Amino acid sequence: MNYRILYFAALRDAAGCDSEQVAIDTTDARQLYAELRERHGFAFAPAHLRVAVNGEFARWDRVLNDGDEVAFLPPVSGG
Amino acid sequence: MNYRILYFAALRDAAGCDSEQVAIDTTDARQLYAELRERHGFAFAPAHLRVAVNGEFARWDRVLNDGDEVAFLPPVSGG
Amino acid sequence: MKVFFLSESPIDAAVLARDLAHTGAGACVTFEGRVRDRNAGRAVCGLAYQAYAALAEAEGARIVAEAMQQFPIVDVRCIHRVGALEIGDLAVWVGVSAAHRDAAFAACRYLIDEIKQRVPIWKKESYVDGESGWLHPDNSPVQSEVGG
């Protein structure tokens, strides 16, 4: 499967890019994050992140579709 | 005793003036108001008014001095 | 420095708001009260505020001093119109700056509530049907003669 991954805040700093295309053999958001975490050395455990798919918040057990735009969101600090 | 009386809102409308000098043989604020109420036909009972003397709030049992500036204040409605 | 003002001319809140900005103030809460076109169903065409100016400014300053003591705030400005106002005109403006928003919200609310209850200012409402009268503190529209 191919996904477009968006990075923000500390994850963007760690990944060194604001987005990337990844090809991975899973439709599971947890497995996708685990792979990216290993690749980029992300500090955040999944419990501290929210998932968004195609511009909407999603649950961690969301089944991903080929071509989805996926973001793992650190705790927000706007305002 | 001579007092300068200030009128506001409904009392000003009833008195037909914003202030007046009165000469009256009392140093008691209640007696002063009773006299003015009779003269101008004020609708307010004393319980609905506050007293101010020389630009500060005062109690109804305030003993007045000759030359005091006295105001009887209807319930406020600013804001 | 004067922090509570009466104004016979239209309120320029932007000027007052600028004075509230301080580098340590992360939060600013403002309240604007404007003349509405209706009061509890009665169509309003305008109103006038009358004030006992000297006492209003002294009581307003006291209320601000209370707020500065009760809440961890940085600065305050309050201004209230007197004279004739039209629908939509700004009648009262209160601004509070503070390090954090809890105090700014609480103090702004305290100030407008106390101003309405305590400052000797009176509102005369004029209705489209031609009637007019001085309001009570509950702000309900004039219905009949003031009771004795």
Added chain:
Amino acid sequence: MKVFFLSESPIDAAVLARDLAHTGAGACVTFEGRVRDRNAGRAVCGLAYQAYAALAEAEGARIVAEAMQQFPIVDVRCIHRVGALEIGDLAVWVGVSAAHRDAAFAACRYLIDEIKQRVPIWKKESYVDGESGWLHPDNSPVQSEVGG
């Protein structure tokens, strides 16, 4: 009509405030959040906001819709800066108009609280000592690496 905005340029709150004025709205409460020079004792020299723009605007619009449903208010505008800001710059502005002040205060507070908790915007604080980092939702200054 758009009621929640992100802005890459300085916020002009006066323009948004004008849109809140309605003849039936007697009360308007606004909240301004500005960049402070200190955060819990650490001297701050500037900050930057990053947003997931599409999701931030969608979530912001949802929060506004919730406020419109929960409180008897007339109109709302919210705007949040993104990009680099300096001390004293306006970072977020929320304005609410309503017939009465109870609803205006409650809705304004609800909006800024929910925006801070839910909208995907991140704040990177830079300190005078040269350190910098992304803040946590509790807004405490950066102390060390983000825990795993």
